[in-house]
Amino acid sequence: MSKDIEKVLLTEEQIEQRCKELAAQIEHDYEQENTVPIIVGLLRGSVPFMAELIKRFTFPCEIDFMSVSSYDGTESIGDVRIEKDMDLSSKDRAILVVEDIVDTGRTLSEVRKMFLNKGATNVKIVSLLDKPERRVVDIEADYVGFTVPNEFVVGYGLDYNQKYRNLPFIGVLKPEIYE
Ligand code: XMP
Numbered sequence: 174m175s176k177d178i179e180k181v182l183l184t185e186e187q188i189e190q191r192c193k194e195l196a197a198q199i200e201h202d203y204e205q206e207n208t209v210p211i212i213v214g215l216l217r218g219s220v221p222f223m224a225e226l227i228k229r230f231t232f233p234c235e236i237d238f239m240s241v242s243s244y245d246g247t248e249s250i251g252d253v254r255i256e257k258d259m260d261l262s263s264k265d266r267a268i269l270v271v272e273d274i275v276d277t278g279r280t281l282s283e284v285r286k287m288f289l290n291k292g293a294t295n296v297k298i299v300s301l302l303d304k305p306e307r308r309v310v311d312i313e314a315d316y317v318g319f320t321v322p323n324e325f326v327v328g329y330g331l332d333y334n335q336k337y338r339n340l341p342f343i344g345v346l347k348p349e350i351y352e
């Protein structure tokens with residue numbers, strides 16, 4: 174696994190430290206608003222990040238997951254569809270979407286619209302990574318862990334053809350792996 178990695182961009186320690194800061198900021202904001210959000214992880218890339226965040230929350234919140242269409246290889250598919258919907262109702266609720274990376278922005282833009290259509294009162298986004306160079310839809314996450322360069326990254330939930338999600342760090346794949 175690690176032998177397929179060209180370079181490590183973010184170590185486990187860096188990610189954990191940043192998650193601590195993000196969790197504190199998020200907690201502070203929801204406490205100020207006095208709302209009980211549903212924290213919705215987008216499967217499957219958000220799982221390690223989601224776990225790292227929610228274990229630090231001490232405010233009341235609910236959690237759920239949903240799955241929307243994702244990458245096939247390293248190219249984005251424009252059309253976003255729900256593959257597995259969440260179980261809780263988002264009507265009249267504050268939603269915090271947890272994502273692994275904002276790339277073109279299409280996924281989160283569609284997901285945000287979908288929640289607002291279903292009657293969510295407020296939709297916020299937290300993304301571990303942001304790759305602004307690739308953006309085609311004008312959307313920003315409310316909370317971002319790290320900004321990354323325009324390279325295909327794996328690890329800490331992020332995959333290449335479903336592999337490497339289990340790596341505890343974020344790295345760049347060797348080009349020969351996907352060429
Ligand atoms: P969009 O383009 O809609 O896509 O913002 C977000 C989804 O694209 C995937 N993605 C990546 N996955 N390494 C990955 O493993 C990457 O560098 C990368 N860039 C985008 C990811 O699934 C995300 O949810």
Ligand code: MG
Nearest residue numbers: 217218243273
């Ligand atoms: Mg994803």
